[in-house]
Amino acid sequence: MTQRADTLLIACGALGREIAALKRANGWTMLAVRCLPAELHNRPERIAPAVRAEIRANRDGYSKIFVVYGDCGTGGRLDAVLREEGVERLPGAHCYEFLATPQVFAQFADAEPGTFYLTDFLLRHYERLVVRSLGLDRHPELAAEYFRNYRKLVYLAQTERPEAVERARQIADSLGFTFEYRYTGYGELGTRLRTLVTSQDTLAWQA
Template sequence: MPPGGNGRVLVVACGALAREILAVTRQRGLGHLDVTCLPAILHNRPEKIPAAVEAAVTERGGDYTSVFVAYADCGTGGALAATCARLGVSMIEGPHCYSFFEGNAAFAAHGEGTAFYLTDFLARQFDAFVWRPLGLDRHPELLPMYFGNYETLVHQVQAEDPDTEARARRAAELLGLRYEKRFTGYGELETALAAL
């Protein structure tokens, strides 16, 4: 992909990160970044993420000095990293957003196999991205099958907001999990964007 000469950076992002990316770009004065978001619902079919990212980079990337992909692996099993390498674009480090929000090293050190994670986005969109797609609104008897091995719902807070926290607490209650709140801020997403 030949780089454009306009000095601008295209950020191809997961739609679940749109609010956070826009907040970071405003706070850090990163006016040279242009953001295009792909549908967050792609996370329900992660095998489709690499092709969607490639299409966005191919369609728009040639007009930019560089392209950055604001996705971690996100369940693609390394396919997204391979696609980015082939296209010559960089991407955020880590297995998923729960890891880079907390910090990849800190997240790995926790080793929390019994924790279910919600970012602010997922707390706000819990019904649309978890409850209804898993059929729990129609078949609550499936709850132990999906969440029986979890003990805690960890709400990774990017920005303090009482409504978002109330939604995360409601999700924990619906799932029958202990609620834990961790303020992460924007974590390594902010670091990665600031470096652009």
């Protein structure tokens, strides 16, 4: 008999493939996952209301709900919503920190605050989420304004693929950035999810 999922993860779509892979690899049938559109990152003021709506739409169907988002540019508004709803989230500023680990991400940020990050997801969807979303396909001259505070591109890779590294390097070159590659795998995302699955104590999520 198939085990019914009793825990819901409300996640950013940018992490959907990684969460699905971890769920399959570990046989986490007790987890259900609902992903919100990654495009919300272009309008971070919409993230907290969207998460609240998802919590309320699914609260009666699950014994536990957790949110797999960082603050993601909401300026604390997401945390305010989660306090009101009594739901926890994965600690961290955004998915780059989950994947790189807080320590490694802090090193990157300290070394060059003006760093533009790519993950496997952002690399796959760069044309849609960056180029077309920002209108750079129609007005490439706007890139200088959008990226004027950036100096470096760091590719945080979840998989090891030489062709992906080359594509990320090409993007860095097109923007005039220096380039660095770092293989992260699933970073702390996998560690935190394993803690959640194996513990009945919700506070273990933040251990």
